[in-house]
Amino acid sequence: MPAIAPSILSADFARLGDEVRAIDEGGADWIHVDVMDGRFVPNLTIGPMVVKALRPVTAKFMDCHLMIVEPEKYVAEFASAGADGITVHAEACPHLHRNLQQIHALPHHGGERVRAGVSLNPHTPVDVVMHVLELCDLVLIMSVNPGFGGQKFIDAVRPKIRTLREAITARGLSTRIQVDGGVTQDNIGELAGDGADVFVAGSAVFRSKYHPGDYAGAIAGLRSAGTPSA
């Protein structure tokens, strides 16, 4: 069953709490939070204070995608704000192995453990995670250049999903493969076929062409299109 992670980047920020409540009640599996610093990517969004403010609004898995330089300076703040998963970019981490260990050592707000993810820009080969795969709860394949919602899916990343799925299966790991950027009801089925199992969707939930204004319908449409038929 694919996990659907609506990205609040496309939500109405003036009503953010209500928007998160609506996607939670609409069946979102995870809540995807896009954190941008104006340095790693040419945009600025939100930080740990917003995660902390949203934590009482939803019990769903809060999936924090850190598009920031020097993420090691901020991961503890995200964890104490209530993050369930923290994903850093390989391109921003010269000491990726250490960064993953650092995330795993953080206290989790619910007493479980903080999940650690690694994100790869569209041009970054999957090879960079192969020697840390055992430490990855998740690998995020960026299918747009990070920084903005509403961009077109880059088809050239699809072979990376397949390569990664083969490696995860061969090693008997439970690492999730997340795809982020330009995911729609029209392409989610083939991405699930490639081996992805967590799908970020900003525009396809908050500005769905198939289910306008109906977040539950949009999430259900994505889930059904992304579920391989038996």
Ligand SMILES: O=C(CO)[C@H](O)[C@H](O)COP(=O)(O)O
């Ligand atoms: O990380 C991101 C951008 O850097 C967002 O999660 C992503 O773009 C989601 O938006 P959409 O589904 O509209 O492409």
Ligand SMILES: [Fe+2]
């Ligand atoms: Fe994202």
